[in-house]
Amino acid sequence: MYKEPVFLKPIFQERIWGGGKLQELFNYDIPSQTTGEAWVISAHENGPSIVMNGELQGMSLSEVWWNYPQLFGSRVTDSEFPLLVKILDANDQLSVQVHPNDQYAKELVDKPSGKTECWYILDCEEDAEIIIGHQAQSREEFQRLMIKGEWGKLFQSLKVKKGDFVYVPSGTLHSIGKGIVILETQQSSDITFRLYDYDRIDQQGKKRELHLEQALAVMTCPHRQVIQDNLKEQLTDLESTRLIEGEFFTVYHWKLGGKVEVPLTTRFLLVSVINGTGQIVTEESVSTVKKGDNFIVPATIGNYFIDGNLEMIVSHT
Known part of the structure; x- marks a missing residue:
């Protein structure tokens, strides 16, 4: 039985729109100044995380998922690892x-x-x-504005600030704007249909591929705004805010200012530390955690408590 957090090494993805903020903000050893994504908790074939500690050190998360199912509680044994957590640096749109x-x-x-x-x-x-959603009332209207290139009339923009949360169900037209760093929790999928790419060219002088037919086929039309029902709880030294409770994941923001005993659970948790330092103490181990760390709390961990001044994004299926 695994009685400690499973720490994971980020996998970096270079992107045409990437920058250097992942190094600046999290001290990650990024491959270049066009690093767009850190896949921090991933069992996806395009970038599986590697375990950094304990008996499973050196194994990929996908190997752990298939070979040690008890760490993940009750689950469908023939299903893929369900979630993927990324940190994105949008140095450009x-x-x-x-x-x-x-x-x-x-x-x-x-x-x-x-x-x-x-x-x-x-x-x-x-x-x-x-950009989140669009203003067309029908696919015909959408195509008409798209053909004319009247993107300003079509796309729906929203100003954001640090600490905001945005839910993006499948079918939602979207784009992360320039100068934004986000933590993304998603289904473990890498399917993207591009509708518009600002006529950018890559290092080979080519425009990136668009997928107009597929994008129009899967897009929700008219756009449906999803209102998040945040739920905030104060548990002594822990302020827990449920950001979303959805079909595929539930996501919390935890703000910790002291020592908190975490209730026993049969589910596993995905945790990203976004600020501060602290410790996770179990019956068998003491683990130091800090900003930029990402780990899984296995279902087998038993009684444990967290101590420190920490901000974390925590998710589960």
Whole structure:
């Protein structure tokens, strides 16, 4: 039985819109100044995390998932690891894109799941904006504005600030704006249909591929705004805010200022430390945690407490 947190090493992805903030904010050893994504808790084939501690050190999270199911409590044994947690540095505007739902992903692109995601804004420039949704009332109106290139009339923009939270269900047209760093919790999927990419060219002088037909097919039209029902609880030295409770994941913001005993649970937790330092103390181990650490609390951990001044994003299925 595994009685300590499972710490994971980030996998970095370079992107045309990436920058250097992942090093600046989290002291990550990034491969270049165009690093767009750190896949910090991932069992996806395009970038599986590697365990950094304990008996499982050196194994990928996907190997742990298949070979040590008891760490994850009750689960469907033939299903993929369900979630993927990333930190994104949008040094430039991302493409305007949309992701499919599970049905489309399975039937038409032969992937195990679609992609619903959510964003916690870790840092951003003043007046930073995202695109979330569109203003067309029908697909015909959408196509008409798209053909004319009247993107300003079509896309729906929203100003954001540090600490904001945005829920992005599959089918939602979206884009992360320039100067924004986010922590993204999502289904474990890497399917993206680009609708518009600002006519950018890559290092080879080519425009990136667009997927207009697929994007229009999976896009929700008209756009439906999802209102998040935040729930805040004060538990002695822990302020816990439930940011979203959805079909695929539940996500919390934890702000800790002292020592908190965590109730026993049969589920595993995904944890990213976004500020501060502290300790996780179990019956068999003491683990120091700090800003930039990412780990899984296994279902087998038993009684434990967290001590310190910490901010964390915590999720589970």
